[in-house]
Amino acid sequence: xxxxxxxxxxxxxxxxxxxxxxxxxxxxxxxxxxxxxxxxxxxxxxxxxxxxxxxxxxxxxxxxxxxxxxxxxxxxxxxxxxxxxxxxxxxxxxxxxxxxxx
Numbered sequence: 001x002x003x004x005x006x007x008x009x010x011x012x013x014x015x016x017x018x019x020x021x022x023x024x025x026x027x028x029x030x031x032x033x034x035x036x037x038x039x040x041x042x043x044x045x046x047x048x049x050x051x052x053x054x055x056x057x058x059x060x061x062x063x064x065x066x067x068x069x070x071x072x073x074x075x076x077x078x079x080x081x082x083x084x085x086x087x088x089x090x091x092x093x094x095x096x097x098x099x100x101x102x
């Protein structure tokens with residue numbers, strides 16, 4: 001990687017952190033999750049994922065951060081073209097994140 005590109009990446013990351021820190025109560029990284037889904041035939045499908053970063057905000061909200069989302073924009077994520085984030089969000093809605101370890 002070239003130094004100017006690395007410096008730009010570092011500047012972006014530090015700015016990203018600085019803008020968000022006051023709103024964040026706790027940050028959890030590399031959190032494994034499971035969601036059991038009962039199927040019509042009586043079997044169970046288990047969805048698993050590992051979230052890169054989960055931010056527990058001071059206002060009680062949760063933000064999922066994926067450091068490698070590809071080239072998807074926010075609208076593409078919202079309509080389901082980036083299913084990893086959509087599935088992680090569904091898991092986060094059903095799981096007690098406050099008690100997750102790490």
